[in-house]
Amino acid sequence: MAERLDGTVALVTGASSGIGYATALELASAGARVAVAARRRDRLDELAGRIGTEALVLETDVTSQHEAEAAVEQTVAHFGRLDTVVANAGVMLLGPVVDAPVDEWDRMVDLNLKGLLYTAHAALPHLLSAAESEPRRVADLVLVSSVAGRVARNGSGVYNLTKHGVGAFGEALRQEVTKRHVRVSLVEPGAVDTELSSHVRQEVREQSMQRFAGVERLEAEDIADAIAYIVTRHRRVAVNEVLIRPTEQEG
Ligand code: NDP
Numbered sequence: 001m002a003e004r005l006d007g008t009v010a011l012v013t014g015a016s017s018g019i020g021y022a023t024a025l026e027l028a029s030a031g032a033r034v035a036v037a038a039r040r041r042d043r044l045d046e047l048a049g050r051i052g053t054e055a056l057v058l059e060t061d062v063t064s065q066h067e068a069e070a071a072v073e074q075t076v077a078h079f080g081r082l083d084t085v086v087a088n089a090g091v092m093l094l095g096p097v098v099d100a101p102v103d104e105w106d107r108m109v110d111l112n113l114k115g116l117l118y119t120a121h122a123a124l125p126h127l128l129s130a131a132e133s134e135p136r137r138v139a140d141l142v143l144v145s146s147v148a149g150r151v152a153r154n155g156s157g158v159y160n161l162t163k164h165g166v167g168a169f170g171e172a173l174r175q176e177v178t179k180r181h182v183r184v185s186l187v188e189p190g191a192v193d194t195e196l197s198s199h200v201r202q203e204v205r206e207q208s209m210q211r212f213a214g215v216e217r218l219e220a221e222d223i224a225d226a227i228a229y230i231v232t233r234h235r236r237v238a239v240n241e242v243l244i245r246p247t248e249q250e251g
Contacts, residue, residue: 002232006031007135009079010231011072013062013119014089016043018194019144022224023086025050030228032084035075037062062089062115072122082126083136084231087116088144090162092196095204097157105158112162116143120173124182131181138181138235142227143170147190147245155208163188174240183238185230190245193217215248 010027014020016038028034028051035056036044048055056078060071076082090112093104120141127139148156149163167186174184191212197205223244230239 001234002030002229003136003234004031005084005136005232008083008130009033009035009075009081010084010086011035011037011058011075011082011123012086012088013037013060013071013115014144015047016040018196019189019192019220019223020086020088021047022220023088023227024055026221026224026228027084027086027231028052028055030232033079035071035079037071038089062119063110065114065118068115068118069122072119072126076126081130081133082123082139083130084140084142085119085123085127086142086144086227087119088142089115089119090144090146090196091199092146092148092159094156094159094200094208096155100158101201108158108162112159113165116166117169120169124177127182128177128180136235138183140231141173141182141184142230143167143184143186144223145170145186145188147188147243147249147251149186149188150243151251153251155204171240174238178238181235183230185239186241187223187227187230188241188243189218189223190243190249191215191217192220192223194220211251212249215246218244218246 010032012024015024015036033054037058037060041059044057058071062068131139145166146163149167152160170186
């Protein structure tokens with residue numbers, strides 16, 4: 001049964017659009033006070049307006065270790081604690097490996113791996129502390145991976161690399177902290193209707209998106225719902241991994 005998150009604090013990275021935006025709203029409606037981080041301040045302000053006076057806006061580039069740490073520290077300074085972190089910020093720049101623009105690889109590694117690592121590293125001491133205290137005596141680090149973290153595909157090599165890395169890191173960290181009641185969970189969405197694919201180069205986009213032609217995609221709220229399910233379980237229940245595809249998505 002779902003528990004309320006009243007008295008707890010959540011930080012969502014990549015909250016200015018898509019899955020992060022929907023997750024911030026969902027966690028707020030479950031009772032958490034929510035800090036929202038991303039680079040586009042106007043989007044975060046609009047989201048905070050929907051959440052209400054309790055929301056904390058953090059204009060943050062998580063690829064900077066300093067900024068990721070500052071986002072965590074400002075959340076704790078403002079709200080006094082940190083119980084739930086959704087490390088969601090990510091970018092998907094698909095395309096063949098041969099002749100790839102290497103700056104796209106840098107952007108994916110910097111955000112999907114290093115940004116997530118910086119966020120987790122800064123948050124963990126606070127999550128460990130929250131897990132020892134009321135009201136819930138459990139804390140959550142949710143890592144947003146992808147079906148691409150399970151299945152590698154021609155044309156998705158470096159995105160696959162980053163998301164497989166998230167899964168490996170998450171499982172190792174889960175084993176490290178689970179006895180201390182910090183739950184590390186992996187969420188692996190299939191195709192979700194967000195801005196994610198808009199960053200793919202035009203010449204690659206049409207081809208790579210063909211496999212989703214006619215497929216009814218998930219909505220960001222579907223993933224937010226799954227994340228809310230994970231973090232509202234009783235402290236004895238750790239949902240380690242959730243793979244969610246659109247019903248019509250085959251692979
Ligand atoms: P969006 O592009 O809508 O959201 C990405 C978010 O990441 C935005 O809020 C963006 O905000 C933020 N972001 C980008 N760069 C940075 C940065 N340097 N620092 C902080 N925040 C940053 O896509 P989704 O909501 O779909 O993606 C969210 C996660 O879900 C990603 O990790 C993605 O890999 C994963 N995913 C998505 C799937 C899909 O089909 N949509 C499928 C599987 C996984 P801003 O630009 O304002 O910084």
